[in-house]
Amino acid sequence: MTDTFHEFVVQRSPALSRTAYLLTGDHQLAEDLLQTALASSYRHWRRIHDGDPEAYVRRVMYHQQVSWWRRRRPSERLESQPPEVAKDDHSEATALRLSVVAALRQLTPRQRAVVVLRFYEDLTEAQVAAALGCSVGTVKRHSHDAVRRLRAIAPELVEATVERSPR
Structure with missing residues (x-):
C-alpha cells in the first residue's frame, strides 16, 4: 500500500501542486493544501x-480550500503592477x-x-461535477457565470487569448 501511494505522490504531485496554487493563489497555502489532501x-x-485517486485528491483540495476560506477571510491587497521588473523581459x-x-x-x-x-x-463537465460532488448543470452554470465575470473584470485576458491563439 505504501509503495503505490508513494509512486502516486511522486508522479502526480507537480500537477496537483499547480492545481492547489490556482485554487489558493499562494505558494505556501498551496503546499499546505496539497499536503493536507495527500494526508487525507x-x-x-x-x-x-x-x-x-487524482480526482479524489482534487476533490479533497477543493473542499479543504472552501473550508479554509470560510474560516478566515484573508485581507488581500491586489497590486496593479508587479513589484519588480525582471532583468530579462518576461x-x-x-x-x-x-x-x-x-x-x-x-x-x-x-x-x-x-x-x-x-x-x-482540462476535465470534462462530467468529471468536474464528479470531483465537486454536484450536477453537470451546476458546473455549466458556474462555468458560464465565471467566464462572464472574468470577461468583465479582466478584459485584458480576453485580448491576450485572442492574440495568442493560432490563426
Whole structure:
C-alpha cells in the first residue's frame, strides 16, 4: 500500500501542486493544501487507489480550500503592477500571469474551482461535477457565470487569448 501511494505522490504531485496554487493563489497555502489532501488520501488509500485517486485528491483540495476560506477571510491587497521588473523581459508573461491570478481571486471559491478544473486541468463537465460532488448543470452554470465575470473584470485576458491563439 505504501509503495503505490508513494509512486502516486511522486508522479502526480507537480500537477496537483499547480492545481492547489490556482485554487489558493499562494505558494505556501498551496503546499499546505496539497499536503493536507495527500494526508487525507493516504488514510483512505486502500479504498481509492483502484479508482481515480487524482480526482479524489482534487476533490479533497477543493473542499479543504472552501473550508479554509470560510474560516478566515484573508485581507488581500491586489497590486496593479508587479513589484519588480525582471532583468530579462518576461514582463508581459508575468503581467498576464498576475492578471490571471488576480482575476481568479475575484471569483467565488466554487467558480474558481470549476474554472481551474474545467479549463486548466482540462476535465470534462462530467468529471468536474464528479470531483465537486454536484450536477453537470451546476458546473455549466458556474462555468458560464465565471467566464462572464472574468470577461468583465479582466478584459485584458480576453485580448491576450485572442492574440495568442493560432490563426
